Amino acid sequence: MKQEVKALLFDVFGTVVDWRGSITREMNSFGVTHNIDKDWQQFALDWRALYQPAMENIRSGNRGYVKLDELHRENLALLVDGYGLSHLDAHQLNHINRVWHRLQPWADTLPGMYRLRKNFVLASLSNGNVELIVAMAKHSAIPWDMVLGSETAQGYKPQDKVYLHSAQMLGLKPEQCMMVAAHNDDLKAARLLGFKTAYINRPYEYGDAQTDDFEAQESWDIIGDSMTEIADALDC
Numbered sequence: 676m677k678q679e680v681k682a683l684l685f686d687v688f689g690t691v692v693d694w695r696g697s698i699t700r701e702m703n704s705f706g707v708t709h710n711i712d713k714d715w716q717q718f719a720l721d722w723r724a725l726y727q728p729a730m731e732n733i734r735s736g737n738r739g740y741v742k743l744d745e746l747h748r749e750n751l752a753l754l755v756d757g758y759g760l761s762h763l764d765a766h767q768l769n770h771i772n773r774v775w776h777r778l779q780p781w782a783d784t785l786p787g788m789y790r791l792r793k794n795f796v797l798a799s800l801s802n803g804n805v806e807l808i809v810a811m812a813k814h815s816a817i818p819w820d821m822v823l824g825s826e827t828a829q830g831y832k833p834q835d836k837v838y839l840h841s842a843q844m845l846g847l848k849p850e851q852c853m854m855v856a857a858h859n860d861d862l863k864a865a866r867l868l869g870f871k872t873a874y875i876n877r878p879y880e881y882g883d884a885q886t887d888d889f890e891a892q893e894s895w896d897i898i899g900d901s902m903t904e905i906a907d908a909l910d911c
């Protein structure tokens with residue numbers, strides 16, 4: 676298997692980066708600066724809860740493709756009244772929206788990925804748009820060789836075309852690619868298309884609000900509790 680795999684394609688939100696902690700920390704600071712006292716962890720969770728419904732409207736064909744930055748901005752508009760943000764100007768709201776560009780990796784992410792990059796092509800296979808993923812990589816030194824996924828395929832996971840187009844862009848067959856994710860449903864969709872699979876356990880992604888993905892639910896090719904364990908399993 677290790678000889679067959681040429682590229683590792685990664686889910687990003689929750690697998691590579693800690694979106695909940697990153698947004699909570701930045702909004703705590705923003706709240707202090709702007710004298711807005713709210714539960715910013717709940718804000719992060721509420722914002723994320725609007726993510727799948729917004730994408731499903733596109734996956735179902737009810738709406739043409741819209742990149743994730745725009746969906747995040749539309750979803751943010753639904754939260755401003757409840758979180759005391761309605762008085763902010765467009766520049767300030769844009770700054771908040773771009774917090775997704777500044778997400779921080781989990782502590783094990785970069786050590787593991789820099790080891791993996793020695794032997795494999797590393798590419799994002801995320802629902803994040805290209806600008807978002809590139810900005811995040813520059814901000815947090817994430818070592819992508821290529822940015823793929825939603826915007827390049829004009830769709831949203833788990834649509835088949837998002838996975839298959841990403842492999843095609845690398846000039847590889849699905850079986851030459853390994854999907855790396857902390858979400859069982861993401862891996863299931865990839866494996867049905869021929870991808871190899873690696874599961875990283877992130878049972879704290881949503882904190883106390885976590886309801887799923889506490890453990891591997893199927894016999895994935897590799898199962899680990901960190902990115903460094905994935906690197907160990909792949910002899911990096």
